[in-house]
Amino acid sequence: MGVPDFDALANAGIQRLRAYDPGHDIVALRQRFPDAALLELGSNENPYGPSPRAREALLDCLPELHRYPDPLGTGLKQALARHHSLDASQVFLGNGSHELLMMLAQAFAGPGAGVVGSEFGFAVYAIAAQAAGAGYAKAPALPAVGAMPRGHDLAGLAAEVDESTRMVFVANPNNPTGTWFSTSALDEFLSRLRSDILVVVDEAYLEYVTDEALVSAISLLPRYPNLVVTRTFSKAYGLAGLRVGYACAQPELLRVLERVRESFNVNTPGLAACAAALADEEHLHSVARDNAGEREWLAAGLRERGLSVAPSQTNFLLIDFGREAAPIESALIHRGVVLRPMIGYGLPNCLRVTVGTRQENERLLRELDQVLA
Numbered sequence: 001m002g003v004p005d006f007d008a009l010a011n012a013g014i015q016r017l018r019a020y021d022p023g024h025d026i027v028a029l030r031q032r033f034p035d036a037a038l039l040e041l042g043s044n045e046n047p048y049g050p051s052p053r054a055r056e057a058l059l060d061c062l063p064e065l066h067r068y069p070d071p072l073g074t075g076l077k078q079a080l081a082r083h084h085s086l087d088a089s090q091v092f093l094g095n096g097s098h099e100l101l102m103m104l105a106q107a108f109a110g111p112g113a114g115v116v117g118s119e120f121g122f123a124v125y126a127i128a129a130q131a132a133g134a135g136y137a138k139a140p141a142l143p144a145v146g147a148m149p150r151g152h153d154l155a156g157l158a159a160e161v162d163e164s165t166r167m168v169f170v171a172n173p174n175n176p177t178g179t180w181f182s183t184s185a186l187d188e189f190l191s192r193l194r195s196d197i198l199v200v201v202d203e204a205y206l207e208y209v210t211d212e213a214l215v216s217a218i219s220l221l222p223r224y225p226n227l228v229v230t231r232t233f234s235k236a237y238g239l240a241g242l243r244v245g246y247a248c249a250q251p252e253l254l255r256v257l258e259r260v261r262e263s264f265n266v267n268t269p270g271l272a273a274c275a276a277a278l279a280d281e282e283h284l285h286s287v288a289r290d291n292a293g294e295r296e297w298l299a300a301g302l303r304e305r306g307l308s309v310a311p312s313q314t315n316f317l318l319i320d321f322g323r324e325a326a327p328i329e330s331a332l333i334h335r336g337v338v339l340r341p342m343i344g345y346g347l348p349n350c351l352r353v354t355v356g357t358r359q360e361n362e363r364l365l366r367e368l369d370q371v372l373a
């Protein structure tokens with residue numbers, strides 16, 4: 001019996017889709033470089049780990065693992081609502097914010113609808129739009145200043161909007177560029193946009209921001225009912241393995257999203273650990289402070305070596321080597337140093353590096369010196 005052409009059997013949007021590229025096979029690399037010899041700087045994980053309180057809360061729920069999680073996630077939603085001065089009905093939980101981005105497109109975009117994002121925008125936005133059957137248009141990023149930075153151009157995004165547009169995805173700060181725009185620039189963008197276009201502001205790195213011109217777009221929710229802000233516990237909270245993210249928006253909007261939510265999308269350890277992590281503000285602040293210091297130190301070290309580094313408000317840096325980065329990347333892999341290739345983003349001369357601890361950053365620079373020599 002012949003194997004059917006499954007590609008042809010797939011929904012139209014999915015036929016054209018390429019799966020998200022998670023970078024290297026990290027498990028295989030860990031086997032190749034045992035005993036912590038692998039320097040994992042490819043996925044923007046938090047090298048300091050989560051709050052110890054999150055670990056305790058996680059262990060406390062082990063006796064309950066035969067039970068389903070709270071399908072409403074009420075405890076975590078209430079904690080988040082208090083944290084952001086919102087009502088719990090304005091908070092929606094996801095299995096990571098990746099799931100929320102997919103669900104938003106599934107619920108609010110579809111065949112015939114247009115979704116707008118930016119050049120060098122996060123790869124998941126195009127996947128979410130196409131998986132929903134919608135079109136995805138990319139607005140050009142800001143022109144390069146020197147080699148960098150090339151952040152979102154909000155005027156360009158507005159110009160890309162047409163009759164069919166139903167959603168706009170922006171990350172602030174953005175991955176993979178690390179660039180950002182001010183809250184007042186976002187405010188102006190929103191004030192000019194049709195109010196029936198959903199604007200999703202992905203704030204996966206917001207906790208790392210040190211520029212006072214950028215505060216969370218959650219502050220704009222009362223004025224823009226079409227705004228959705230997504231956040232995650234994967235980055236600054238150091239809980240990427242638990243897969244918990246959340247969206248803040250109007251209750252009426254979230255009630256629509258609720259229709260496509262898998263009933264137990266956030267697991268029991270995730271609910272418990274994230275509520276505990278949220279309560280430990282001291283840990284979060286120390287992570288953000290250490291990251292900001294290391295971000296500056298590492299950027300200076302890279303620039304001393306003649307490399308271009310985009311300004312960043314995140315826990316990663318985009319490095320432009322001024323030549324094809326693939327040979328540098330593979331030489332680093334041979335030495336057990338994992339960075340993220342950027343060729344899929346149309347940035348073949350660039351690699352993205354997660355800001356590590358001082359010890360990790362020192363090793364990175366040492367290995368880079370060897371490779372570039």
Ligand SMILES: *Cc1c(COP(=O)(O)O)cnc(C)c1O
Nearest residue numbers: 096097098122175204232234245
């Ligand atoms: C890491 C990241 C996410 C978060 O993903 P989770 O699914 O919450 O782990 C979302 N958006 C951007 C831009 C990211 O870099």
